[in-house]
Amino acid sequence: MNFWRSVMAIVWKDIRAELRTKDIFSSMFVFALLAVIVFNFAFELRVPDMKMVAPGIIWVAVSFAGTLGLNRAFVIEQDKGSLAGLLLAPVDRSAIYFGKMLGNLLFMLVVEAILLPLVMIFFNLTLLTWQHLLVLGLGTFGFAAVGTIFSAIAVNTRAREVLLPILLFPVLVPVLVAGVKMTGALLDGETFSSLSNWLRLTLVYDVVFTGVAYLTFGYVVEE
Amino acid sequence: MSANVPMIELRKLTKAFGSKVALRGIDLRVAVGESLVIFGPNGAGKTTLIRILSSLSRPTGGSVHIGGLDLRTHADGIRRYLGVVSHAPLLYDSLTAEENLRFFGRLYSLPDPEPRVTALLERVGLAGRRADLVRTFSRGMVQRLAIARALLHDPAVLLLDEPDTGLDPQAAEMLHGLLAELSGRQTTSGDGLRRTIVTITHSLERGLAIADRVAILANGRLVYEAPAAGLTPAAFRPLYDQHCAAALRNAYQTRPGNRGGG
Numbered sequence: 168m169n170f171w172r173s174v175m176a177i178v179w180k181d182i183r184a185e186l187r188t189k190d191i192f193s194s195m196f197v198f199a200l201l202a203v204i205v206f207n208f209a210f211e212l213r214v215p216d217m218k219m220v221a222p223g224i225i226w227v228a229v230s231f232a233g234t235l236g237l238n239r240a241f242v243i244e245q246d247k248g249s250l251a252g253l254l255l256a257p258v259d260r261s262a263i264y265f266g267k268m269l270g271n272l273l274f275m276l277v278v279e280a281i282l283l284p285l286v287m288i289f290f291n292l293t294l295l296t297w298q299h300l301l302v303l304g305l306g307t308f309g310f311a312a313v314g315t316i317f318s319a320i321a322v323n324t325r326a327r328e329v330l331l332p333i334l335l336f337p338v339l340v341p342v343l344v345a346g347v348k349m350t351g352a353l354l355d356g357e358t359f360s361s362l363s364n365w366l367r368l369t370l371v372y373d374v375v376f377t378g379v380a381y382l383t384f385g386y387v388v389e390e
Numbered sequence: 391m392s393a394n395v396p397m398i399e400l401r402k403l404t405k406a407f408g409s410k411v412a413l414r415g416i417d418l419r420v421a422v423g424e425s426l427v428i429f430g431p432n433g434a435g436k437t438t439l440i441r442i443l444s445s446l447s448r449p450t451g452g453s454v455h456i457g458g459l460d461l462r463t464h465a466d467g468i469r470r471y472l473g474v475v476s477h478a479p480l481l482y483d484s485l486t487a488e489e490n491l492r493f494f495g496r497l498y499s500l501p502d503p504e505p506r507v508t509a510l511l512e513r514v515g516l517a518g519r520r521a522d523l524v525r526t527f528s529r530g531m532v533q534r535l536a537i538a539r540a541l542l543h544d545p546a547v548l549l550l551d552e553p554d555t556g557l558d559p560q561a562a563e564m565l566h567g568l569l570a571e572l573s574g575r576q577t578t579s580g581d582g583l584r585r586t587i588v589t590i591t592h593s594l595e596r597g598l599a600i601a602d603r604v605a606i607l608a609n610g611r612l613v614y615e616a617p618a619a620g621l622t623p624a625a626f627r628p629l630y631d632q633h634c635a636a637a638l639r640n641a642y643q644t645r646p647g648n649r650g651g652g
Contacts, residue, residue: 180482257469
């Protein structure tokens with residue numbers, strides 16, 4: 168019980184801080200919006216059907232914007248040594264991980280909730296179906312699960328902004344490929360049951376990497 | 391916990407960062423309710439010692455027991471006893487003073503943090519600024535809030551790493567009054583209980599004013615330990631200089647390449 172109370176306290180703290188500063192949300196949203204606009208103009212005249220490129224555009228915008236958010240997630244914990252303040256509290260290290268991870272997931276989902284309608288308008292597509300939302304949700308969960316632990320690793324390094332994507336993207340390949348394939352298949356009108364292999368891959372990825380992060384986070388944040 | 395068990399006990403504690411050794415076999419006991427002040431020059435290993443005591447850093451060798459519990463195996467339980475004030479305030483800039491305390495109150499599972507938050511903000515003189523963002527505070531106010539954060543869960547052990555760094559004289563005076571109160575020297579507004587306090591400071595005057603016992607840490611070793619009773623800053627200064635100089639001389643002579651040299 169205390170575990171989840173601590174997790175929710177950390178999520179609440181991140182939301183509260185973000186509502187004041189809007190540091191994470193503004194950089195993520197502006198980047199994602201610009202990416203969609205630029206891709207829209209770049210492909211509009213040369214691609215016969217925007218369905219062919221839309222899945223890639225959506226996942227590139229989401230993953231790059233997510234990386235910007237992750238870069239900030241632990242930087243705010245470094246201000247005034249507040250990460251040490253968290254580590255001094257009598258809470259399981261994994262509660263800190265889940266608190267930060269759920270905060271990152273929430274910020275990404277908010278950006279996606281605003282981005283998807285814009286993509287639908289720009290590319291004239293239907294994306295607000297439960298299948299699309301489930302695919303996006305599972306992929307985003309995997310992204311946040313892995314990204315949070317890599318963000319904690321990178322924050323103490325000199326070139327953290329550069330190091331985070333270099334570390335993160337090779338590990339994200341399975342979930343990004345699965346996300347693009349499933350979004351593309353759904354746009355092509357394939358049935359949801361035909362995506363079972365990709366869906367299983369994403370689910371296993373989410374479970375495995377959340378478990379690995381849960382087990383290793385304590386070693387990452389301790390000296 | 392038995393009355394004979396010291397609140398803090400270090401045995402042959404060592405800490406190395408690669409080839410650099412920060413602590414070299416520290417043996418130390420701090421009794422329940424005792425106030426130990428550790429002095430030492432920069433780079434002596436004082437902050438490393440506090441980081442290990444506060445469970446933020448793992449020792450390379452030796453053992454640490456706090457409240458009779460081994461820090462290696464009971465870190466989560468031990469953290470409940472500890473209040474830590476360091477150079478960094480360990481607070482969130484974009485939260486208000488009361489939000490910061492409420493947040494840490496939740497992490498420490500305080501059943502009803504609100505009265506405690508209010509009482510502590512009053513105690514550190516920030517009741518009038520409780521709804522202001524920490525980023526608008528002066529250095530002295532931030533440090534006072536950091537002290538309130540450290541006291542929030544009423545810890546039995548306080549670890550203070552140069553808590554007066556960057557404070558103006560007035561704020562430093564207020565801080566040391568509060569520490570004297572917590573160590574049981576003044577009980578006028580406190581609860582009269584004596585906390586076990588380990589303080590690291592460069593100020594001999596302020597350190598001696600709150601110490602039951604003093605120690606000097608130099609070059610990773612405890613080179614001096616004595617009761618503080620009767621020690622004045624004027625009498626302690628030559629002792630301090632002499633022990634620090636001897637430790638530095640010893641470190642220089644034992645460094646590879648300098649052995650046998652003058």
